[in-house]
Amino acid sequence: MKIETIKYHRFRAKTAGPRVLICAGVHGDEFEPMLAAVELIRTVEDTLEAGEVTIIPVANTSAYAQGLRYGADGLDLARTFPGNSSGSVTQQCAASVSEMIRAADYLIDMHTGGRLYDIYPLAGYMLHDSPEILEKQRKMAEAFNLPVIWGTDNSLPGRTLSVARDAGVPAIYVEYGGGGEVNATIIRAYVRGCMGVLAALNMIADHNKAMPLKKYRVEDYTTDSGHLQSKLPAPKDGIFMPAVRVGEKILTGQLWGTITDPINGASQEVRAGAEGLVLFLRVCARVNTGDSLGGILPVAEQEKFFTIHPPETVSYGK
Ligand SMILES: [Zn+2]
Known part of the structure; x- marks a missing residue:
C-alpha cells in the first residue's frame, strides 16, 4: 500500500531559534494559501536569520487533485486529525502532518472559505487551557495582522489546531476570502502575515513591518463557537x-x-x-x-477586547 507522504520545504538558519510550521492546502479548494506558501518558500530562504521554518504548500494532495475540500476518500482532512498512518489517503495525510505539528514550536494553518464561502479576514486560535500558550497564540494572531482576531472554544476535535492543542504547540489558523477565484490581495496578506509572525518571533528582521490594522478582538468560550459549518x-x-x-x-x-x-x-x-x-x-x-x-x-466596535462566556453572558474588558 502506498503511504501518503507530505511534500514540504524546510529552511534552517545558522542561529538557533523556534521551529515554525506553516501549512496550506488542508482543503483542496483553498488556493491563496497554496500560492502564499509558494511565495514564502522563495522569501524565507533569503530572509531567515534564526530558527527553522517548514512550509507545506499542499497538505492534502488528493483533495487538491480534485480541486475539492475533501480527499479522494471523501474525508475532510480538517476533521480527520490526528489521523492514522495505515488508514485511507486523508487519514495518512493527517498522521504525517500531525507528526510535523508535534515536532514544531509554532503552527500557522492557512485557509480560505473554499468554493462555498467568502470569509472576512481573521486569525483564529483555540482558547487554550494554558495561559502561556493562549498568550503566545494571541501574539501570533496580532502579528499576522488581519482585521479580526477570534479565539474560540478549545474542544473541537479533528483539526490541525486540535493536534497542536494536545501537543502544547501554540497555533493559529487564518481565513480570508473564498469562492473559487484567486485573489492576489489575499496572497499578499498571507505572505506578510506569516512574515509578521516570524518577525515577532525574532526569526527575521523587522524592517518590512506592516502598519498594525485596527482590529476586532473576540474570545468566545461558547461550545462549538469555532465551528463555521454549524x-x-x-x-x-x-x-x-x-x-x-x-x-x-x-x-x-x-x-x-x-x-x-x-x-x-x-x-x-x-x-x-x-x-x-x-x-x-x-x-x-x-x-x-x-x-x-x-x-x-457579535461585535460592535474595533479596538475593544470582547469576551463571550457561556451561557451567553457578555462582557467588555480592556
Ligand atoms: Zn479550509
Whole structure:
C-alpha cells in the first residue's frame, strides 16, 4: 500500500531559534494559501536569520487533485486529525502532518472559505487551557495582522489546531476570502502575515513591518463557537441570494438573504439572528436544507477586547 507522504520545504538558519510550521492546502479548494506558501518558500530562504521554518504548500494532495475540500476518500482532512498512518489517503495525510505539528514550536494553518464561502479576514486560535500558550497564540494572531482576531472554544476535535492543542504547540489558523477565484490581495496578506509572525518571533528582521490594522478582538468560550459549518442553517433547498456583504455591520432581524425554489417559485427570507459583523457568507448559490448560509461575529466596535462566556453572558474588558 502506498503511504501518503507530505511534500514540504524546510529552511534552517545558522542561529538557533523556534521551529515554525506553516501549512496550506488542508482543503483542496483553498488556493491563496497554496500560492502564499509558494511565495514564502522563495522569501524565507533569503530572509531567515534564526530558527527553522517548514512550509507545506499542499497538505492534502488528493483533495487538491480534485480541486475539492475533501480527499479522494471523501474525508475532510480538517476533521480527520490526528489521523492514522495505515488508514485511507486523508487519514495518512493527517498522521504525517500531525507528526510535523508535534515536532514544531509554532503552527500557522492557512485557509480560505473554499468554493462555498467568502470569509472576512481573521486569525483564529483555540482558547487554550494554558495561559502561556493562549498568550503566545494571541501574539501570533496580532502579528499576522488581519482585521479580526477570534479565539474560540478549545474542544473541537479533528483539526490541525486540535493536534497542536494536545501537543502544547501554540497555533493559529487564518481565513480570508473564498469562492473559487484567486485573489492576489489575499496572497499578499498571507505572505506578510506569516512574515509578521516570524518577525515577532525574532526569526527575521523587522524592517518590512506592516502598519498594525485596527482590529476586532473576540474570545468566545461558547461550545462549538469555532465551528463555521454549524451557523445559520438554510431552512429549505433552493438558490440562495445574499442580501449582505462580508465585513458589513448588521442588526438583528436584518435580511440576510433569500432562498428561492425555481421549480415551484416559492421564496423564503432568512434574517440575521444577532447584531454584529458579517464574518462569513455563503457564495455558492445552490443550497440544501441545513447548509450554513454564513455567520455573524457579535461585535460592535474595533479596538475593544470582547469576551463571550457561556451561557451567553457578555462582557467588555480592556
Ligand atoms: Zn479550509
